[in-house]
Amino acid sequence: MKNRSALHFVLIIGIANFFADFTYEGARGIVGPFLGSLGASAMIVGFDDGLGGVLSYGVRSLSGYFVMSRKKYNNLTVVSI
Numbered sequence: 203m204k205n206r207s208a209l210h211f212v213l214i215i216g217i218a219n220f221f222a223d224f225t226y227e228g229a230r231g232i233v234g235p236f237l238g239s240l241g242a243s244a245m246i247v248g249f250d251d252g253l254g255g256v257l258s259y260g261v262r263s264l265s266g267y268f269v270m271s272r273k274k275y276n277n278l279t280v281v282s283i
Contacts, residue, residue: 233247233251234247234251237250
């Protein structure tokens with residue numbers, strides 16, 4: 203019974219994750235036109251997108267280094283939620 207319950211949990215979380223990714227990735231495609239409709243130039247839209255990517259990867263790199271150096275994987279997971 204426990205195995206079946208765990209399988210259902212994993213499937214439900216997988217389906218929820220699918221719809222979350224579907225929504226997120228769909229929304230990413232309209233950010234440029236939305237900012238353009240607010241009056242932002244192409245340079246501003248590109249800069250905003252680039253800066254967001256750099257900051258995102260920078261935080262991932264730093265947090266990955268921090269976790270690997272301290273070997274406290276669960277602590278950072280709880281803090282990041």
